[in-house]
Amino acid sequence: MMTEADYYALFEAxxxxxxxxxxxxxxxxxxxxxxxxxxxxxxFTEMTGTLRAYGxxxxxxxxxxGIHAAMLAAxxxxxxxxxxxxxxxxxxxxxxxxxxxxxxxEFWSGHRATxxxxxxxxxxxxxxxxxxxxxxxxxxxxxxxxxYQALRREMAKLQRSQRALKESILTQGPLPTPxxxxxxxxxxxxxxxxxxxxxxxxxxxxxxxxxxxxxRDRQRYHAEPVYSDIKHDLAxxxxxxKKFAGxxxxxxxxxxxxxDLGERVFTLGYPREDVVYGEGALSARSGFEGDTxxxxxxxPVNPGNSGGPLLDxxxxxxxxxxxxxxxxxxxxxxxxxxxxxxxxxxxxxAKPAAAYPYHLPHYGQLAGSGRPQQLKKLQDYxxxxxxxx
Amino acid sequence: MSRGNSSSLTPTDDALxxxxxxxxxxxxxxxxxxxxxxVSHFVLQNSxxxxxxxxxxxxxVMVFYEKVRDGSLELSCQIKxxxxxxxxxxxxxxLTSKSRFGVRLLDDEEHGPYLNTGAEDDLLxxxxxxxxxxxxxxxxxxxxxxxxxxxxxxxxxxKSMQDLTAEFGYTNADNAKNQKYKCLVRLKKLFFAHxxxxxx
Numbered sequence: 001m002m003t004e005a006d007y008y009a010l011f012e013a014x015x016x017x018x019x020x021x022x023x024x025x026x027x028x029x030x031x032x033x034x035x036x037x038x039x040x041x042x043x044f045t046e047m048t049g050t051l052r053a054y055g056x057x058x059x060x061x062x063x064x065x066g067i068h069a070a071m072l073a074a075x076x077x078x079x080x081x082x083x084x085x086x087x088x089x090x091x092x093x094x095x096x097x098x099x100x101x102x103x104x105x106e107f108w109s110g111h112r113a114t115x116x117x118x119x120x121x122x123x124x125x126x127x128x129x130x131x132x133x134x135x136x137x138x139x140x141x142x143x144x145x146x147x148y149q150a151l152r153r154e155m156a157k158l159q160r161s162q163r164a165l166k167e168s169i170l171t172q173g174p175l176p177t178p179x180x181x182x183x184x185x186x187x188x189x190x191x192x193x194x195x196x197x198x199x200x201x202x203x204x205x206x207x208x209x210x211x212x213x214x215x216r217d218r219q220r221y222h223a224e225p226v227y228s229d230i231k232h233d234l235a236x237x238x239x240x241x242k243k244f245a246g247x248x249x250x251x252x253x254x255x256x257x258x259x260d261l262g263e264r265v266f267t268l269g270y271p272r273e274d275v276v277y278g279e280g281a282l283s284a285r286s287g288f289e290g291d292t293x294x295x296x297x298x299x300p301v302n303p304g305n306s307g308g309p310l311l312d313x314x315x316x317x318x319x320x321x322x323x324x325x326x327x328x329x330x331x332x333x334x335x336x337x338x339x340x341x342x343x344x345x346x347x348x349x350a351k352p353a354a355a356y357p358y359h360l361p362h363y364g365q366l367a368g369s370g371r372p373q374q375l376k377k378l379q380d381y382x383x384x385x386x387x388x389x
Numbered sequence: 390m391s392r393g394n395s396s397s398l399t400p401t402d403d404a405l406x407x408x409x410x411x412x413x414x415x416x417x418x419x420x421x422x423x424x425x426x427x428v429s430h431f432v433l434q435n436s437x438x439x440x441x442x443x444x445x446x447x448x449x450v451m452v453f454y455e456k457v458r459d460g461s462l463e464l465s466c467q468i469k470x471x472x473x474x475x476x477x478x479x480x481x482x483x484l485t486s487k488s489r490f491g492v493r494l495l496d497d498e499e500h501g502p503y504l505n506t507g508a509e510d511d512l513l514x515x516x517x518x519x520x521x522x523x524x525x526x527x528x529x530x531x532x533x534x535x536x537x538x539x540x541x542x543x544x545x546x547x548k549s550m551q552d553l554t555a556e557f558g559y560t561n562a563d564n565a566k567n568q569k570y571k572c573l574v575r576l577k578k579l580f581f582a583h584x585x586x587x588x589x
Contacts, residue, residue: 064421
């Protein structure tokens, strides 16, 4: 009886072709006839085949490792290869890298893209939020500059055209007179000197092509800006009409010092066609957002009041109405008259012997009289400033 | 996808395959050196290390090499593309086994259609082969001395029976042979016991 080992000897001899003719034929016949033997043979071949293939694989692996090492060795002297140093992203030839640093480098090289994307998303989000908030806020408060409203009046176009239409209907037959161009904006102005200088707010005449001054008696003069102080919202105009003969003696004096808190003050202005009186008190000695060039007064003012004179009880000019705060109750602002005086002084100093000297009124005539008398004298020196663009 | 469709193979590819099949080690070294930068770059770009790249690449070249040696290689594209596909597949497998999340690979554009290179099938076969080898290695480890050394010497290291006789101190070659057969019988039991019971 043959043991399995004996069979293996036989199989091996057979596989190597070492069996003699008859023995070979005999074995082949038995393999064909005996399934158990055939299975045993199949197992044998599979096992030896696997063993040999395994050997080959190990050899090949060894070979590849050799090739890789040879490749690295060949590359190494030429340049500092990444394969050599295991640094994948450093160009500097570093002598030694700590484990932590290596980890960090590996992390960085692995997650560079993700980190980049995350960072850009974060930055985008931050800026989008900031910009969005800013836009939203400015959209909400668009009509004014953060709650501040300059008070020049925009003429109602509709009203004007309607009136022109009505006039043309009424007059019917004759050629309709061309509608009076009332100007785009209007504000208030008042006389500065008797020679024909006037004061108004800079924002009233801002962007003006031509200016028209209109008094209470419907007397109209052309005027031109002489000087503007944008920072303090002041503008000085001069009447250019030849027939203009001067204002005469001004009833108010211009105060060069500061007014006191709590003083009763009043103003005249043209927020509409007619002159309007407003009264209140000086509520603060600084203006919008702490601007010390302005007073805060508690006079109800409206668009059109800009450039109006602010006077104290004795009829001294203490300021020029400039604007109001939208989100506060009855908070109007007026440029301090001291800035006006300073402006005039500097102008006079620049042009000492000018054809139009500045003679500021130093003595008022309003002190002591009652308010209606004061206003009667005053209103001849307060004008509508119409602005054409 | 037949071997006849060799129009896409460059002449050097053909020559290389022929040389490798004939056992030319320099050809293999040349091939290895030629495509290493590509695979190394790919693996490094996809959060791998230098060592990973080397492992993956050697694995991939091994698949290619064994197919060439068998003569069973059916190449429908350039060797470069084939290797890229194999290595890509291998690295993807390793990454997915490491990571809990889905893995997306950054590919080099130039290697375009790597899916129909036949690499998938070849890799499946290679995996099966790997499993077989792993079982064999295990079986050999369990075999114990001197059987293991004897079989390794004969089959793996290709030593002659005479050398082994001398090395292991057998009185003659027939004794050694008999010993080898007995060892084979034991190995067979171990090998098939492990190999067959594992699910395929």
